[in-house]
Amino acid sequence: xxxxxxxxxxxxxxxxxxxxxxxxxSIPFPxxxxxxxxxxxxxxxAHDRLREMDARIARTAQVTLDPRVYRTQLLDLAVDxxxxxxxxxxxxxxxxxxxxxxxxxxxxxxxxxxxxxxETCPRVDMxxxxxRRLRKRSEAWSGRALGGSQESPLHAKATxx
Numbered sequence: 001x002x003x004x005x006x007x008x009x010x011x012x013x014x015x016x017x018x019x020x021x022x023x024x025x026s027i028p029f030p031x032x033x034x035x036x037x038x039x040x041x042x043x044x045x046a047h048d049r050l051r052e053m054d055a056r057i058a059r060t061a062q063v064t065l066d067p068r069v070y071r072t073q074l075l076d077l078a079v080d081x082x083x084x085x086x087x088x089x090x091x092x093x094x095x096x097x098x099x100x101x102x103x104x105x106x107x108x109x110x111x112x113x114x115x116x117x118x119e120t121c122p123r124v125d126m127x128x129x130x131x132r133r134l135r136k137r138s139e140a141w142s143g144r145a146l147g148g149s150q151e152s153p154l155h156a157k158a159t160x161x
Contacts, residue, residue, distance in 0.1 A: 013109035015116040019050045022085050042091035046084045079133050086141045093145045106138040
């Protein structure tokens with residue numbers, strides 16, 4: 001399945017507050033393929049963005065007991081983390097098949113984030129707002145994949161690997 005997403009990828013969308021990759025296991029594309037190179041580069045970019053995000057948080061986060069401020073910061077962090085990994089997945093969308101697999105992965109990722117936040121932050125009332133924001137982000141990424149997959153690095157003119 002060189003052009004499509006490997007089947008195992010669809011069930012692997014594990015949210016995390018940390019930098020850990022939501023896709024369990026190894027790189028989901030065979031070495032030597034263009035998808036492998038794009039995925040690897042997009043993963044490096046994701047890690048760079050996460051480090052930048054953490055540096056920004058270290059400078060700007062408010063340490064507070066105010067539940068509204070804490071809730072807002074958690075919501076922003078979850079959505080930002082979601083976007084980092086959604087962008088990495090978008091990088092390998094190049095066909096109708098990969099677009100569909102990507103949309104399925106996004107849906108799983110939203111569901112898993114909602115479950116994860118309920119388990120890790122049970123006293124913070126944010127499920128409805130988080131669901132609204134993640135679904136909106138998922139729709140935005142799906143829209144890009146549907147109408148603008150030419151933005152994907154797989155569509156760039158490049159020397160074959």
